[in-house]
Every structure is written in structure tokens, then in C-alpha cells.
Amino acid sequence: MSNMARTLAIGDIHGCLTALDTLLAFVSPVPDDRLIFLGDYVDRGPNSKGVIDRLIELKRDRGVICLRGNHEIMMAGARGGQNDFKFWTTFGGIEALDSYATDEGVSMQSIPYSHWRFLEECIDWHETETHIFVHASLHPDLPLEKQPSEWLHWQAISKDWHKPHCSGKTMICGHTQRQDGVPLRLMQAVCIDTWAYGDGWLTCLDVETGEYWQATDFGATRQGQIPV
Numbered sequence: 001m002s003n004m005a006r007t008l009a010i011g012d013i014h015g016c017l018t019a020l021d022t023l024l025a026f027v028s029p030v031p032d033d034r035l036i037f038l039g040d041y042v043d044r045g046p047n048s049k050g051v052i053d054r055l056i057e058l059k060r061d062r063g064v065i066c067l068r069g070n071h072e073i074m075m076a077g078a079r080g081g082q083n084d085f086k087f088w089t090t091f092g093g094i095e096a097l098d099s100y101a102t103d104e105g106v107s108m109q110s111i112p113y114s115h116w117r118f119l120e121e122c123i124d125w126h127e128t129e130t131h132i133f134v135h136a137s138l139h140p141d142l143p144l145e146k147q148p149s150e151w152l153h154w155q156a157i158s159k160d161w162h163k164p165h166c167s168g169k170t171m172i173c174g175h176t177q178r179q180d181g182v183p184l185r186l187m188q189a190v191c192i193d194t195w196a197y198g199d200g201w202l203t204c205l206d207v208e209t210g211e212y213w214q215a216t217d218f219g220a221t222r223q224g225q226i227p228v
Contacts, residue, residue: 005032009133011174011192011203012038012069015045015096019202020054022215027204031062036126038174038192039069039135039153043092045197045217049099052115059118068122069135069175070153076119079108124152127169131207136175138165157184157191164188172207183212185226 008029013020029035041055042048058064075096078088085108089097100110125144126133132144137155139147140163156176164187165171174193178184181200184191194214196202201214201222210228215221 005030005034006209007034007036007128007131007207009036009038009172009192009205009207011194011205012040012196013045013051013202014040014071014092014197015042015048015051015099016196016202016217017045017047017050017054018219019196019215019217020051022219022221023202023204023213026215026221027213029062035062035064036133036172037064037066038133038172039067039122040071040174040193041066041069042075042096043071043088044095045092046095047099048096049111049115052118056114056118065126065133066118066122067126067133067135068119068124068153072119072122073149073153076116079116124149130169131172132165132167132169133172135173137173138171140165142166157186157189159184159186162186162189170207172205181214182224183226190226 041051055066074088074091077084078093097106100106102110127144134152136153137151137157139151171189173191176191176193178191178194179200181194183194183203183205192203192205194201194203201216203212203214205212210226212224
């Protein structure tokens with residue numbers, strides 16, 4: 001194994017804590033590795049609370065980078081009123097809320113302040129010398145500071161059309177489900193949402209080498225390689 005620090009991106013977790021813990025044990029990141037989570041930590045899977053607890057722990061212990069996905073936006077928005085709450089529960093919020101259940105039942109008040117603060121502290125993108133990390137996509141002709149939320153958090157990508165970003169950097173994203181469990185490699189873009197909450201896998205990608213590791217919420221693991 002190389003001693004060089006790795007830049008590791010992890011795709012949409014969606015409440016799959018077992019998959020996340022299995023994946024981290026499989027990848028075995030060292031302190032110098034840079035871990036970037038691409039958003040959608042909550043909803044649909046069985047343990048959104050546990051996933052946020054783990055990410056808060058990782059941020060405290062090793063300073064991981066956590067991007068904001070559309071599901072974090074929906075969860076945060078659910079505090080704002082009944083319509084926003086119903087919108088959230090339509091897209092997996094019920095499963096997320098259930099993970100906060102106590103002996104007294106479950107409600108929005110069951111969610112601790114530390115979790116709301118975590119949602120607020122998530123960022124919209126992360127940029128390196130060679131890559132841009134976002135949850136969903138990038139408008140190809142706009143600089144990062146002018147990217148609208150519609151693109152950063154909601155816009156799916158397609159293998160039939162993806163125009164590289166004007167920066168010339170490679171985009172690493174999630175959001176667009178790859179139900180075959182295989183990361184999608186496009187011209188200057190890689191999508192690693194491999195359907196962890198469904199019948200797919202949670203993916204961690206070494207963005208420099210193209211090596212990837214995967215785990216399921218049942219504890220299975222496998223490795224693969226994409227062209228770089």
C-alpha cells in the first residue's frame with residue numbers, strides 16, 4: 001500500500017450506518033487521508049441518527065469535510081412549517097425521524113441541537129487543485145461562487161450528456177442513483193451514488209487512482225477500479 005495521503009470521496013449514505021462503518025473499516029483511512037462526504041446522509045435508510053452521530057464524531061476526531069445534499073436541505077427545512085415537513089416525509093423523512101424515537105415516542109423535538117448544527121455547518125462544495133466535489137452537479141458555465149442550489153443539490157447528471165465544468169477540473173458527485181452499483185465515469189466527472197439504501201452499495205473513491213471500495217448495509221464488501 002502506498003504511503004501517500006489519499007483524497008477519498010464517499011457517496012450518498014442515506015441512513016445506512018452499517019454500510020458506513022463497514023466501508024470505513026474496509027478502506028482503513030490513515031490520519032493524513034482527506035475524507036470528503038458528498039451529502040445525503042439522512043432519509044430512506046434505517047439509521048439517519050446514527051449516521052449523523054458518526055459524522056459528528058469523525059469531524060471532531062479527524063476534520064472530515066461534509067457537503068450538503070438535497071436531503072439535508074429538506075430535513076433542515078422541515079423545521080419551518082407543516083408544508084415543508086410533509087415535503088420532507090414524502091422523500092424519506094419518516095424513516096429518518098423514526099431513527100430518533102425514544103420511549104416517549106418521536107417528534108421533531110427528539111432531534112438534538114447538535115444534529116441541527118451539523119446540518120447548518122455542511123458546505124456546498126469543496127475544491128482542490130484538480131477536483132471539485134459537489135452533491136449533485138455543476139452548471140458548466142458558471143464559477144463556483146455563482147452556482148445555484150438547483151444545480152449543486154438537485155440537478156441529476158446523465159451518461160448521455162455531461163458538459164465539463166469551465167474550470168477544467170474533474171467533478172466528483174453523488175445524487176444520481178447508480179442502481180447497478182457501479183460508479184459512473186464521464187468526461188471530467190465521476191458519480192458515486194451507488195444506491196446504498198436500496199439493493200446497491202456505499203462507495204468510497206480514491207479520486208487520484210480511480211480505485212474504489214464498497215460496502216452494503218448487510219456488511220458485504222468489494223473493490224473495483226474506474227479509468228482515471
